[in-house]
Amino acid sequence: xxxxxxxxxxxxxxxxxxxxxCTYQTSGFNGLFWYQQHAGEAPTFxxxxxxxxxxxxxxxxxxxxxxxGYSYLLLKELQMKDSASYLCAVRDLSDYKLSFGAGTTxxxxx
Amino acid sequence: xSGVTQTPKHLITATGQRVTLRCSPRSGDLSVYWYQQxxxxxxxxxxxxxxxxxxxxGNILERFSAQQFPDLHxxxxxxxxxxxxxxxxxxxxxxxxxxxxxxxxxxxxxVL
Numbered sequence: 640x641x642x643x644x645x646x647x648x649x650x651x652x653x654x655x656x657x658x659x660x661c662t663y664q665t666s667g668f669n670g671l672f673w674y675q676q677h678a679g680e681a682p683t684f685x686x687x688x689x690x691x692x693x694x695x696x697x698x699x700x701x702x703x704x705x706x707x708g709y710s711y712l713l714l715k716e717l718q719m720k721d722s723a724s725y726l727c728a729v730r731d732l733s734d735y736k737l738s739f740g741a742g743t744t745x746x747x748x749x
Numbered sequence: 750x751s752g753v754t755q756t757p758k759h760l761i762t763a764t765g766q767r768v769t770l771r772c773s774p775r776s777g778d779l780s781v782y783w784y785q786q787x788x789x790x791x792x793x794x795x796x797x798x799x800x801x802x803x804x805x806x807g808n809i810l811e812r813f814s815a816q817q818f819p820d821l822h823x824x825x826x827x828x829x830x831x832x833x834x835x836x837x838x839x840x841x842x843x844x845x846x847x848x849x850x851x852x853x854x855x856x857x858x859x860v861l
Contacts, residue, residue, distance in 0.1 A: 669847065681751065681839060681852035682792070726792065734805035735847040737782075739792040 641665045641729050641738035650746045651717055659712045659725050659743045667732030673701050673712045674726040676742065682726055686712065714745070722747045752776065753842050753853035761859045767828040770856045774821055774842030780804075781823040782843075782850060783815055787836040798823055799846055830860045 642664040651657040663671070670689040674682035686694055688703035688710060700713040714721055724742040731738065752775035762768055774781050783795040794807035798817035809815075812830075817823040827834060837857050841850035 672849070674852075679837075679857075681854050683751070684849050684851070687849060730847060734797075736794050736797060736805045736807060737850065738794065741791040 641731065643727055643729055643738060643740035645725075645727050645740040645743045647741070648744045648746070650748060653717055653719060653747055653749050655717050657714045657717060657745060659714070659727075659745070661710045661712070661727035661740060663708050663710070663727070663729045663740075665708070665729055665731070665738075668705060668729065669732040669735065670730040671701075671703055671710050672728040672730065672737065673699075673710075674728060674739075676724045676726060678724070685725075717747045719747050719749070721745060751851040751853065753840060753851050755838075755840050755853035755856050757856060758854065759857050759859075761861065762830060763861055764830055764832060766830050766860075767826065768830065768858065770825040770827070770838050770840075770858075772823045772825070772840030772842075772853055774823070774840075775851055778842035778844050778851070779821065780843045780846055780848070780850075781817055781821070782841040783809075783823070783825050784839045784841065784852075785836045786839060786855075787833075792839070795825070797846075804846065827858070832860050834858065835860045 645661045673685040676682040686701035727740040728737045754773045779800045795809040797805040837855045840853045
C-alpha cells in the first residue's frame with residue numbers, strides 16, 4: 640500500500656515562489672506524479688518523476704529522491720490563477736494504480 | 750479540455766436507488782480509471798480497465814461495479830445508494846497502463 644503526506648494548506652504572494660513537499664511510503668514505487676486541481680474541476684497533469692533529480696517545466700519544477708521517499712513541487716513567479724489544490728500521486732509497481740495524497744491547497748494573494 | 754468525456758455532469762437521486770455513470774476516453778486511449786472524490790477523503794482510486802479487461806481494483810464497494818465495452822467507453826454502476834456515496838466521480842484515461850492519466854470533467858452525484 641501507499642502512505643502519502645503533504646501539507647494541507649499554503650499561502651504565498653503573487654510573484655513569489657512556493658515549494659510543496661510530499662513524502663511517501665510505498666511497498667513498490669514506480670513513479671510520482673503531480674496534478675493541479677481547481678475547485679470543482681478535474682485534476683490536470685503537471686509533472687512526472689521516476690528517477691532522482693529535478694524536472695523543470697516552465698514555472699513548475701518537480702524533484703524526487705527515491706531513497707528518502709520525498710518529492711517537492713516548486714511553483715515560481717506565482718500568479719493568481721495558480722491558486723488551486725496540488726495533488727501528489729504515487730504509482731504502484733505491481734498494478735500501476737495511482738494513490739493520491741490529500742492535496743495541498745495553495746492560496747496566492749495579491 | 751482533456752478529451753475525456755463524462756455524462757451526466759450532475760446527478761441527484763435518492764437513497765436506495767441505482768445510477769450509471771458513463772465515460773468516453775480520449776481517442777486512442779485503452780486504459781480507463783475511475784476515481785471517487787469526496788470532501789473528507791480526497792481522490793480515491795476505484796477501478797482500472799485496460800482494453801476491456803479489469804486490471805486493478807482499489808477501495809471499490811461491492812455495491813459498485815464497472816465495465817469497459819468493445820468501443821472502449823466505460824460505465825460505473827452504483828447501486829443501493831447511500832448518503833455517503835455523494836461525491837465527485839472522475840474517469841481518467843491513458844494510452845497504456847501506467848502512462849500519464851487525463852481526467853474527465855467528473856460527475857457530481859448527490860444522494861438525498
